[in-house]
Amino acid sequence: xxxxxxxxxxxxxxxxxxxxxxxxxxxxxxxxxxxxxxxxxxxxxxxxxxxxxxxxxxxxxxxxxxxxxxxxxxxxxxxxxxxxxxxxxxxxxxxxxxxxxxxxxxxxxxxxxxxxxxxxxxxxxxxxxxxxxxxxxxxxxxxxxxxxxxxxxxxxxxxxxxxxxxxxxxxxxxxxxxxxxxxxxxxxxxxxxxx
Amino acid sequence: xxxxxxxxxxxxxxxxxxxxxxxxxxxxxxxxxxxxxxxxxxxxxxxxxxxxxxxxxxxxxxxxxxxxxxxxxxxxxxxxxxxxxxxxxxxxxxxxxxxxxxxxxxxxxxxxxxxxxxxxxxxxxxxxxxxxxxxxxxxxxxxxxxxxxxxxxxxxxxxxxxxxxxxxxxxxxxxxxxxxxxxxxxxxxxxxxxx
DNA sequence: AGAGCGAGAGAACGACCGTTCTCCGCAGCG
DNA sequence: CGCTGCGGAGAACGGTCGTTCTCTCGCTCT
Numbered sequence: 001x002x003x004x005x006x007x008x009x010x011x012x013x014x015x016x017x018x019x020x021x022x023x024x025x026x027x028x029x030x031x032x033x034x035x036x037x038x039x040x041x042x043x044x045x046x047x048x049x050x051x052x053x054x055x056x057x058x059x060x061x062x063x064x065x066x067x068x069x070x071x072x073x074x075x076x077x078x079x080x081x082x083x084x085x086x087x088x089x090x091x092x093x094x095x096x097x098x099x100x101x102x103x104x105x106x107x108x109x110x111x112x113x114x115x116x117x118x119x120x121x122x123x124x125x126x127x128x129x130x131x132x133x134x135x136x137x138x139x140x141x142x143x144x145x146x147x148x149x150x151x152x153x154x155x156x157x158x159x160x161x162x163x164x165x166x167x168x169x170x171x172x173x174x175x176x177x178x179x180x181x182x183x184x185x186x187x188x189x190x191x192x193x194x195x
Numbered sequence: 196x197x198x199x200x201x202x203x204x205x206x207x208x209x210x211x212x213x214x215x216x217x218x219x220x221x222x223x224x225x226x227x228x229x230x231x232x233x234x235x236x237x238x239x240x241x242x243x244x245x246x247x248x249x250x251x252x253x254x255x256x257x258x259x260x261x262x263x264x265x266x267x268x269x270x271x272x273x274x275x276x277x278x279x280x281x282x283x284x285x286x287x288x289x290x291x292x293x294x295x296x297x298x299x300x301x302x303x304x305x306x307x308x309x310x311x312x313x314x315x316x317x318x319x320x321x322x323x324x325x326x327x328x329x330x331x332x333x334x335x336x337x338x339x340x341x342x343x344x345x346x347x348x349x350x351x352x353x354x355x356x357x358x359x360x361x362x363x364x365x366x367x368x369x370x371x372x373x374x375x376x377x378x379x380x381x382x383x384x385x386x387x388x389x390x
Numbered sequence: 391a392g393a394g395c396g397a398g399a400g401a402a403c404g405a406c407c408g409t410t411c412t413c414c415g416c417a418g419c420g
Numbered sequence: 421c422g423c424t425g426c427g428g429a430g431a432a433c434g435g436t437c438g439t440t441c442t443c444t445c446g447c448t449c450t
Binding site for chain 3: 196225233234235236237240
């Protein structure tokens, strides 16, 4: 028999793949069994309910996302380039064949209204991404209000790229981010505060 | 017996309310019957399948959205204000008690991968919004690339406001939009094109 | 008034869901 | 070699779904 850790990982990655491709409710536990090769009995020993499995999948995806962002950002030089690297990371992702939007947004739309635990797991990921961007903005010497603006661009790019099937959305988001960063850091085009 | 047009409208608005609040798959046709007061037999005479009803709901919501945008934009003066009015419209919406994000994005995440007709209806709405914004940008004398950037902000604000439950996201989006518009129209902070 | 048609209420149907249970084979141990 | 206990396969269970069917009632037309 396989290791508990291995079984857990197989179930989570299989469920992740299926949930992301077809939506959560469209995937039965039996399909998870088939994809993972782990018996139903074992799955229920590892995850007491489907909801628990969904939460585990979301946490797993949060880890992968964070690692991907860290990796993408780490390859860039200046703080400003590090911020823009986030959008290059999105561009690569959007071009993947099985790209179907942000899994967290998808799950939230499907089940966020019905399950607080799932809504919480989604919220956690979005907050951690917000903190990450805020840290990059601070490192670049940008004002606090810049971070949520860049986050909105990234989120919008994800949903719009999924729906329109146009990976160039990452480019539009990157261009907008570049403008916002430039205006915030170089102090041009700011609203006049005295009129 | 009630008019066919009336019955249609009652079913669509009832289904819209339920689908938006709970997600599409979590709402049975029997719940639509209860909420609309129209018998199941009649519902199936008007809409041959649930999928068809979903498409009708999406189209209905597209019409309402377009009317809302037209209304919000119409109250503004200069072309630049008309663009920003879109974000004020979002701000009002985000503050509504039953706000649960963009219904189109939610439905797309839930069923977009499984039904081309539904994905198409969602795509249609997003494209019509994109055209609307592009028209406003042109009227304001802005460059073509500005419109998709503003659209990304609006989309990102909708999902982020829903997940974080923070209606201020509209304000962040508006501020970012203001900066982007200013940079595009007043030609400040643009990337140097000759270097 | 009586026949006939249309529509509503809700039961019925087949499929599938999440979850649990049963049965069987197989490993380890005396 | 026989017993025991664990794990896998998949049947079973109760519930719900989308969809259809039946039954009954009330209206209309002669």
